[in-house]
Amino acid sequence: MLFSSIPFMYYFLPCVLLLYMAAPKCLKNSVILLSSLVFYAWGEPKYVILMAVTIAIGYGAGLLIEKAKTKAWKRAHLIWSVGICLAFLGYFKYANFFVANFSALTGISVNMLQIALPIGISFYTFQIVSYIIDVYRADVAAQKNIINFAAYVTMFPQLIAGPIVRYADIAVQLESRTHTLTDTSLGIRRFMVGFAKKILIANTLGELCDIFKATDDKTVMFYWLYAVAFALHIYFDFSGYSDMAIGIGRIFGFKFIENFDHPFISRSVTEFWRRWHMSLGSWFRDYVYIPLGGNRVSKPRWFLNIFIVWGLTGFWHGAEWNFILWGLYFAVLLVIEKLWLLKGLNKMKVLNHVYVMFFVLISFVIFNASNVTEAFRYVGGMFGIGATGFVSDEFFYYLRSYGPMLVLGIIGSTPLVKNVCTKLSQSPKTSKVVNILEPIALAALLIVCTAFLVDGSFNPFLYFRF
């Protein structure tokens, strides 16, 4: 089920909120668990079993690791449990990728497996794996209550698209949390920001991307318009979903980690990745990069670690070569920055932003391609190779039609709006007006977003496939 859908907003959410409010404290996690299972089953009824098995493995492994008396046994429990979790992920997400590549390499025809990607498997597998590793490292105590553990993994606000919430971050809140008017209000406000980002900006720019993909008249300028539109689309889509997740979590008394911090204002690609999908970046840092030795190794090994991490990051996003290419593309940029550019970039004022946006735009064109061939074709088109010309009427039409939304998206992707709102609400002269207008503005946003949902059919969510 999508957050940005009528069934979620006007059927599921009200029911869950009523149940949650009515439930005594000791049953609140059970309500979250049950509602999360319904939420998940809504899209993938049969894969609830797979998720339940993975949860059971994570839960059991945590207890076994904690109870194991020797380091060897702890390690053994870590290996089998993480191995099975990753095997599930590998089979359901990557089996067909390997089959297709095996066939292509050897010429031996192997039938593709008839398996659909279970929604959110990358997210919940990473959560469970991080939990098992944290228990193994004795960073957290194993969760004894399976309801609490299952509620942590399945928690519907973040189940299918993150942020990748670490168990350590909400372990205390799972046992005991408070519900306040302030948290509820802040949660609603955050949810509404995400809801509007997704429905009004991301979906609208997504239409432009689809128009570009469908047209035969792909001029150089249209390629660049598409690149800008898609970069904004994916940012508002994913960060909007993260905002909604964080907002709902807050209503239920949880404080999830932030996932985005205005990545498009970065001065370097290194900084970009500290601001983009932060929960995934920190997961790879803590569970892959640092265990590999991080940067406390020889230079060649350091760079190899970077390539391994970024290859895996790309592969995590999808079982296609263009995702791996996308990850390695960033590895190359990061290595170049670490070797030569980083200090200079941090001192610049304008050129560094141009540099970051140039490479980020290209990266998302690679990211959104159906395969490597299309990725090269699209990137080539941005520089005139294979384009139908430099500019066309079609480009101008869509630039005019989507221009206001692009400008709004560009402004909205900077901290400007947030800063202005904060200043206005803190200023004694304007705070009263802001306080009166904010609830009205939120209600108006909800009505307008609902209108877009009722009218529109374009509402896919990108990170479902990951």
Add this chain to the structure above:
Amino acid sequence: MNEKIKNIAVVALMSIIVFGLFVTCLIKPADEYSETERRPLDQAPELSFNTIFSGDFMSRFEDYTLDQFPFRDGFRTIKAASALYGMGQLDNNDLYIHDGYIAKVEYPYNKDSIDYANDIFNNLYTKFFEGKDMNLYMTIVPDKNYFLADESGRLSLDYEALVSNVIAGNPNLTYIDIFDKLEIGDYYLTDTHWKQESILDIAQYLASQMGTTLDDEYELKQVEGEFKGVYYGQFALPVKTDTLKYLTNPTIENCIVYDYQNDTPMDMYVFDKATGRDPYEMFLGGALSLVTIENPNAETDKELIIFRDSFGSAIAPLFSEGYAKVTVVDIRYIQSAFLERFIEFDDQDVLFLYSSLVLNNSSTFKR
């Protein structure tokens, strides 16, 4: 207003909307049909073990909730206003308004669709017309976007390519160009179609090109009430409506009209439909596969067969004066294999009359 009161206001206001609409969703009886969108609405899906585990229930429930959402038309109006005036988009769901006319951004030119239409027409030629003493004609009715796109800054079809392709693809048909004989005022404000009262000169011109003269006088009559065309509901914003007018005279009134699809006689103008879901269906009964118009007072025994889309409904009655029999065929609703059951192809004039909208989206043509 301090922070606490603001928090209360936020929670209260949002709760009223979410829970209010939640309760309304639950208690509102399901509507069967949307008058504004002219389509049946999805009903509650069957709830069973099978439908749940196949995922069918969930996907259909989503469609159902969208179709049955309370105040649906009001929300669609808010969306249209937000998209066009709030976000500055040039069209909403491909529709725009210019000088009071609602038009569709029909774009781009779909060569595959034209090729398919040509293929269908050639099949008809091979099956029914080849080697016979028949005069074959083709005309294309431009859609409203042809007149409005340039001055309103919208995209439009490559009409030149479309017409060239149709002409080149049908070498056995004589093309009659009516593009420069039409203007936007010949079309309804809120509908795709042309107005019958504005196309008498087009009928006369087409007839003259086919060797027939039409010079009857007509009386212009008006259907009571306002006419909200197909774009009215789709556009979702309040706009000026049309009136439905029709031309009549003793020739038209004396014609014998027969609907072969329902095997029943009918009137040239079906006034019951003028107050129905699609008032334009008043003209020759609307979407019917095969209709004949016989003129018992004709001064000729010439016959005309019109292969047409809905634009043919308003113009076909005007040809009755010049022909003993006009047969009107819509190959979107009948396969060509069945035509010989009803039509003896002999020495009739044949006119293919299609709008650019249908030619550019010809997948509905049946072989």
